[in-house]
Amino acid sequence: MNSSVKYLAQPDALDRAEALLQSYPQSVADVPPGDMRRLVQDLHQHQTELERQNEELKRTREELAESYSKYCDLYDFAPVGCLTLDPQETIIEANHAAAALLMIGRQQLLQKKITDFIMPEDRGVYDAQARRITEEGGRCHCEVRLRRTDGTSFHAQIETLVWQPKSGGMPQRRVAISNISDQAEALSHLQEICRRAEEANRAKSEFLANMSHEIRTPLNAIIGLANILASSSYNPKQYALYLQTLGESAESLLGLVNGMLDFAKIESGKVTLEAEPFDLRDLIGHVRRIGAVKAQEKGLALYLHYPAGLPVTFVGDSMRIRQILINLMSNAIKFTEKGSVTINVAGGEPDQEGRIPLALTVADTGIGISEDKLEPIFQKFIQQDASTEKQYGGTGLGLAISRELARLMGGNVTAKSRVGEGSEFTLHLKLYPERSITLPWRVQEKEKPASALNGKNKNLPPVLLVEDYHANILVAAMLLEDLGYHYKVAKDGDEALAMLERERFSLVLMDVRMPGKDGLETTRIIRSREKEKGLPPVPIVALTAHAFAEDREKCLTVGMNDYIAKPFRMEALAEKLQGLIGNYRDAEGMVA
Numbered sequence: 001m002n003s004s005v006k007y008l009a010q011p012d013a014l015d016r017a018e019a020l021l022q023s024y025p026q027s028v029a030d031v032p033p034g035d036m037r038r039l040v041q042d043l044h045q046h047q048t049e050l051e052r053q054n055e056e057l058k059r060t061r062e063e064l065a066e067s068y069s070k071y072c073d074l075y076d077f078a079p080v081g082c083l084t085l086d087p088q089e090t091i092i093e094a095n096h097a098a099a100a101l102l103m104i105g106r107q108q109l110l111q112k113k114i115t116d117f118i119m120p121e122d123r124g125v126y127d128a129q130a131r132r133i134t135e136e137g138g139r140c141h142c143e144v145r146l147r148r149t150d151g152t153s154f155h156a157q158i159e160t161l162v163w164q165p166k167s168g169g170m171p172q173r174r175v176a177i178s179n180i181s182d183q184a185e186a187l188s189h190l191q192e193i194c195r196r197a198e199e200a201n202r203a204k205s206e207f208l209a210n211m212s213h214e215i216r217t218p219l220n221a222i223i224g225l226a227n228i229l230a231s232s233s234y235n236p237k238q239y240a241l242y243l244q245t246l247g248e249s250a251e252s253l254l255g256l257v258n259g260m261l262d263f264a265k266i267e268s269g270k271v272t273l274e275a276e277p278f279d280l281r282d283l284i285g286h287v288r289r290i291g292a293v294k295a296q297e298k299g300l301a302l303y304l305h306y307p308a309g310l311p312v313t314f315v316g317d318s319m320r321i322r323q324i325l326i327n328l329m330s331n332a333i334k335f336t337e338k339g340s341v342t343i344n345v346a347g348g349e350p351d352q353e354g355r356i357p358l359a360l361t362v363a364d365t366g367i368g369i370s371e372d373k374l375e376p377i378f379q380k381f382i383q384q385d386a387s388t389e390k391q392y393g394g395t396g397l398g399l400a401i402s403r404e405l406a407r408l409m410g411g412n413v414t415a416k417s418r419v420g421e422g423s424e425f426t427l428h429l430k431l432y433p434e435r436s437i438t439l440p441w442r443v444q445e446k447e448k449p450a451s452a453l454n455g456k457n458k459n460l461p462p463v464l465l466v467e468d469y470h471a472n473i474l475v476a477a478m479l480l481e482d483l484g485y486h487y488k489v490a491k492d493g494d495e496a497l498a499m500l501e502r503e504r505f506s507l508v509l510m511d512v513r514m515p516g517k518d519g520l521e522t523t524r525i526i527r528s529r530e531k532e533k534g535l536p537p538v539p540i541v542a543l544t545a546h547a548f549a550e551d552r553e554k555c556l557t558v559g560m561n562d563y564i565a566k567p568f569r570m571e572a573l574a575e576k577l578q579g580l581i582g583n584y585r586d587a588e589g590m591v592a
Helices: 002-009 013-023 033-076 096-101 120-136 181-230 236-268 280-297 318-334 386-392 398-408 454-459 470-482 493-502 519-533 549-557 570-588
Strands: 081-085 091-094 139-147 153-163 172-179 276-279 301-305 313-316 340-347 356-364 412-418 422-431 463-466 487-490 507-511 540-544 562-565
Touching: 081 096, 096 172, 120 139, 120 153, 153 181, 181 236, 236 398, 276 280, 280 301, 280 318, 280 340, 313 422, 318 340, 318 356, 318 398, 318 422, 398 412, 398 422, 463 470, 463 493, 470 487, 470 570, 487 493, 493 507, 493 519, 507 519, 507 570, 519 540, 519 549, 540 549, 540 570, 549 562, 562 570
Parallel strands: 301 340, 463 487, 463 507, 507 540, 540 562
Antiparallel strands: 081 091, 081 172, 139 153, 153 172, 276 313, 340 356, 356 422, 412 422
16 A cells, blocks of 8 residues: 555656565565556556657757758858858858859858958958947948959948857858949949039030120120210211121121021931032132131131042032031131141042042141040030130030031041140041932922012012011111112001002012911911912012021911021022012013
């Protein structure tokens, strides 16, 4: 009984068995059968529990092994480079991505220092991060350039954290490396765009300041001389000088406006090129004559060289070629204080299409241009430097327009120069020497000027001038009188329609922009009335300050016969009047 109580008091099966056997030291056979059965049963249960725990331990070990394998796979095949560093910056672990980024074998990477791969100029950035994380712990990141074993480099982001092994020992650093070259390149590109935008804004601001100066300078002369001529105290001996200065100032303003119009047309892609035969030698001579007066004033020699044997007649847009050469020559004279300006023409062998390569060079002995400024000066709104703008003036558009026009004609404008020695600007073109081939741009035939009518104009019905601006009425009226035409004036579209109802006119000079009915609407009504009454259409010529090609098309579309852009010259007005009035006179049977 006592032994049974002792047996049941033991909490563990093994302890109970040991206590039971000690109670019967003589022989196991002395153990009562009931106690033995219970002991065997408890031992069996204990064995079963041990087997279950052993299975759980085995599963746990397998799960740990699987987790470790997954960890290794995640580490080895992570998309970013992973390194483990000891306190001396030595790499003690590395994954495949890190080895691939640095273009080195994984085993070769071990025992190397991470600083071996950092570009020398970026070491300071990395060292600062290393000191901070050593002192403060936690994690931090920096951007450096890493050098590969093949000598190339890439922009990398390095993230670092301190890791303390639970088993003790020195702390380690875990490092993640990401290749951010694409992001760095995109950021650099964006910064470059911002820089260029800032430069463009600055250049445009300078351009506006220059434009204001260039406009106000001739305007000051025009307004001042107009006031002088309006007074009674001006010197009659200076009258011719006053008029010459007024004309030069007006021409300067017109040049500015034309430059801006060319710039706007180029920007919008609306430049129309002509193709017609022209005499290149005469064109070059004309350009030289234009610059001769200014060159003589500055004491400069002006030379022209046209090689013998080079064809004279070519096909192309002579007006645009002349415009480019005049701009190059004007710049050469402007920036040359002593010496000479030379216009040199050179030609090469025809290409397979029969075009002759031409190099039209304007060379000077002026101030010259530094090498780093040769390309920028062809950009819009850019001049050589601020001092050049102040000393010589200008808007910074001439060379940009010249190069764009040259490229539209399939050529280019190039430059070479040495500071203090002079510059050479060359217009490169390929032109057809004759017109027997298909041309690369639209051909426009120019109307040949008619012969002068002189005093016979007074025998014609009057010209109707439709204009609302008093100054323009005064100018047009004086030109018509000088050309020998009678004229009447209508101040708006309604007055013009009423006058056309009452009497006949040989031609209508129609302003386009007027209060009330503008010139386009008035022309539509005139053409509609003529059609209803079966009358021959009276010639109508647009007089407008709108100078774009689309403005001309609008005028022709509503039924106008021709177009003159303001400001206009007497020769242009005379040519239009003579041709159109002559045709109308023949149709009407008028007597001259």
